[in-house]
Amino acid sequence: MPDTIKYLLDESRLPRTWYNIQADLPVPLPPVLHPGTKKPIGPDDLAPLFPMALIAQEVSLEREIEIPGPVREIYRQWRPSPLFRARRLEKALQTPARIYYKWEGVSPAGSHKPNTAVPQAFYNREAGIRRIATETGAGQWGSSLAFAGALFGIDVTVFMVRVSYNQKPYRRALMETWGARCIASPSNETDSGRAILAQRADHPGSLGIAISEAVEVAAKSDETKYALGSVLNHVLMHQTVIGVEAIEQFEMANDYPDIVVGCTGGGSNFAGIAFPFIGAQLRGGKKVKVIAVEPAACPSLTRGKYAYDFGDTSHLTPLVKMHTLGSTFTPPGFHAGGLRYHGMAPLVSHVQELGLIESKAYHQTTCFAAGLQFARTEGILPAPEANHAVRGAIDEAIRCREEGVSRSILFNLCGHGHFDMQAYMDYNAGLLTDQSYSPEELALALSGLPSVS
Numbered sequence: 001m002p003d004t005i006k007y008l009l010d011e012s013r014l015p016r017t018w019y020n021i022q023a024d025l026p027v028p029l030p031p032v033l034h035p036g037t038k039k040p041i042g043p044d045d046l047a048p049l050f051p052m053a054l055i056a057q058e059v060s061l062e063r064e065i066e067i068p069g070p071v072r073e074i075y076r077q078w079r080p081s082p083l084f085r086a087r088r089l090e091k092a093l094q095t096p097a098r099i100y101y102k103w104e105g106v107s108p109a110g111s112h113k114p115n116t117a118v119p120q121a122f123y124n125r126e127a128g129i130r131r132i133a134t135e136t137g138a139g140q141w142g143s144s145l146a147f148a149g150a151l152f153g154i155d156v157t158v159f160m161v162r163v164s165y166n167q168k169p170y171r172r173a174l175m176e177t178w179g180a181r182c183i184a185s186p187s188n189e190t191d192s193g194r195a196i197l198a199q200r201a202d203h204p205g206s207l208g209i210a211i212s213e214a215v216e217v218a219a220k221s222d223e224t225k226y227a228l229g230s231v232l233n234h235v236l237m238h239q240t241v242i243g244v245e246a247i248e249q250f251e252m253a254n255d256y257p258d259i260v261v262g263c264t265g266g267g268s269n270f271a272g273i274a275f276p277f278i279g280a281q282l283r284g285g286k287k288v289k290v291i292a293v294e295p296a297a298c299p300s301l302t303r304g305k306y307a308y309d310f311g312d313t314s315h316l317t318p319l320v321k322m323h324t325l326g327s328t329f330t331p332p333g334f335h336a337g338g339l340r341y342h343g344m345a346p347l348v349s350h351v352q353e354l355g356l357i358e359s360k361a362y363h364q365t366t367c368f369a370a371g372l373q374f375a376r377t378e379g380i381l382p383a384p385e386a387n388h389a390v391r392g393a394i395d396e397a398i399r400c401r402e403e404g405v406s407r408s409i410l411f412n413l414c415g416h417g418h419f420d421m422q423a424y425m426d427y428n429a430g431l432l433t434d435q436s437y438s439p440e441e442l443a444l445a446l447s448g449l450p451s452v453s
Contacts, residue, residue: 013080013248016067019240021275021347022233023063024282029233029350030321033308038452041318049218049226051127054120057234063279065237071119074151078107078114079241083249088377090397097400098255099393101413102246102273103380109174111383111415112269113144113229116238120227121148131155131224133217135185135210137265137340138164138385139171140415141229146180156180159187159213161340162205170419185210192216192314206330207266207341212314219316230266231311231322231345239272242412247276250410256286257410259396263388264292264301264359267345273412275347278356290357292348293392295367297435298331300324300344301352301359303442308452309343319450322349325437326445332435339385342445360392363434367391368427371417383415384423 022029031040043055050058057065067075086099104112124132132154136142142158149156158180165172165184175182185205186193192212196203203209211228218226228235250256260277262270274290281287294301304323311317313327324343325331331340351357364384371387373394374380382390393411400407417424426432 013245014072014075015241015244016072017064018067018237019244019276019279020060020063020065020237021279021351022061024279025350025354026282027354029346033319033452035310035315035319035450038319045318049215051123051129051225053123053126054234057237058232068119068122071122074118075241080245080249081106081242083246083253084378085253086374086378089374092373092377093394093397093401095397095401096404096406097397098406098408099397100257100408100410101393102242102410104242104269104412104414105380105416109140109144109147110418111140111144112239112242112272112412113141114147115241115272116229116235116268117141117144117148118151119238121145121152121154124225124227125152125154129154129223129225131157131221132227133157133159133214133224134227134229135159135161135207135214136164136229137161137207138383139168139175139419140383142180142182143171143174143178145227145229146175146178149180150178157214157217158182159185159210161185161207161210162203165205167422168419174419185213187213189213190216192316195314204330206313208311208313208327208329211312212316215312215316216314230268230341231343233347235268236271236275236345236347239268240275242269242272243274243276246273246410247280255408257288258407259289259291259409261291261293261389261392261396261409261411263339263385263412263414264294264344264348265298265339265385266341267348269412269414271345271348273410274357278351291392291396292352292357292359293388294359294361295339295388296361296363297437298325298340298342299361300342301349302361304344305446305449306349306353307449309449311343319452320346322346323352324449325442326448328448329437329442329445331437339388362388362391365427365432365434368424368432370394372427380413381417381424382413383417384420386414386417389413
């Protein structure tokens with residue numbers, strides 16, 4: 001039996017713990033602040049939105065958090081996810097680099113998002129919660145939470161960014177198939193949505209607006225909690241099953257990455273692949289070059305300001321210190337909807353400030369070109385978000401060719417593009433264009449950052 005098959009069938013290979021990078025950081029993460037008092041918040045401040053078990057994980061400094069048995073049982077359906085070497089892509093690039101990718105598209109929802117959707121639904125069910133409100137951009141997170149809600153008997157309401165709601169009807173259909181209710185955001189169902197629509201009736205929406213609507217629904221009901229698919233510490237921690245598995249898989253391959261690449265929007269899939277390797281480095285292991293790749297049309301890491309800001313547009317959330325473009329910033333409607341968020345996860349922002357990662361920004365056409373080359377060599381069609389990681393990995397491999405050095409490159413292929421065919425049709429027809437944000441709008445959004453001493 002091939003080693004890959006043995007690995008996939010061996011339950012002992014399934015991680016038993018999530019990794020918490022906060023235990024190894026040389027400088028602690030800046031605290032979350034109450035927007036009114038500007039003082040650090042406590043667990044009670046978050047209790048209206050999250051079950052206490054997730055709040056405890058959010059502030060935990062333990063290096064390892066045990067994965068509950070019922071969560072591992074569901075993980076077994078697709079975890080451990082396979083690690084592949086992209087030999088045909090290497091040959092096409094004529095590079096001496098060894099290119100590996102962790103393939104997260106094998107999950108039921110087709111992306112990495114169930115890695116956190118399942119535990120979040122589990123902890124809510126354990127707390128007696130039967131309804132969850134959330135937001136989604138491209139739909140990977142909304143469909144994943146719909147999947148997890150169906151497994152644990154929880155009703156899920158998803159506010160989907162309107163431009164993606166229109167671009168990606170099959171993601172919406174997938175959510176509804178799993179029993180969730182999907183609403184285009186901004187909507188007339190919340191005060192936040194109505195206020196936005198009063199200013200602009202055809203507003204394309206943003207993740208910040210969708211978050212406001214979902215938070216409002218949860219805050220107004222004792223029976224409803226809120227779930228977030230990225231940004232927060234516990235969400236990033238759940239995703240580290242990706243990197244934890246990859247470290248063991250590299251041991252089996254008798255190799256170790258020199259370079260780790262991940263696409264970044266809110267930061268969850270990037271943290272999932274990168275944080276375990278950064279943690280190993282911080283504990284005295286091999287130094288790894290870690291690259292976060294983001295869209296040039298929504299470049300929080302490369303163009304944003306590192307400051308305290310709201311996570312939503314209507315300012316219903318606490319203040320977190322992150323790289324931000326401003327909570328009122330609305331990015332253009334490029335196809336990588338999962339990367340259209342005004343801020344970056346505080347932990348990802350923090351490790352960049354510590355010099356542990358570097359970041360790059362690409363426009364969408366060069367990313368689609370990379371995705372097409374990957375599909376034609378490796379046979380897998382990446383999601384538009386994942387194309388950013390493919391682009392970053394290809395560029396590093398080309399650099400190896402130009403320098404005449406052999407390096408090991410790992411990137412996270414975080415999901416498939418089977419629901420994004422219109423974007424590929426547009427690209428192949430020459431209709432897909434690069435989009436840029438308005439510098440004036442960015443300046444205006446940044447001028448409205450809250451004042452925190």
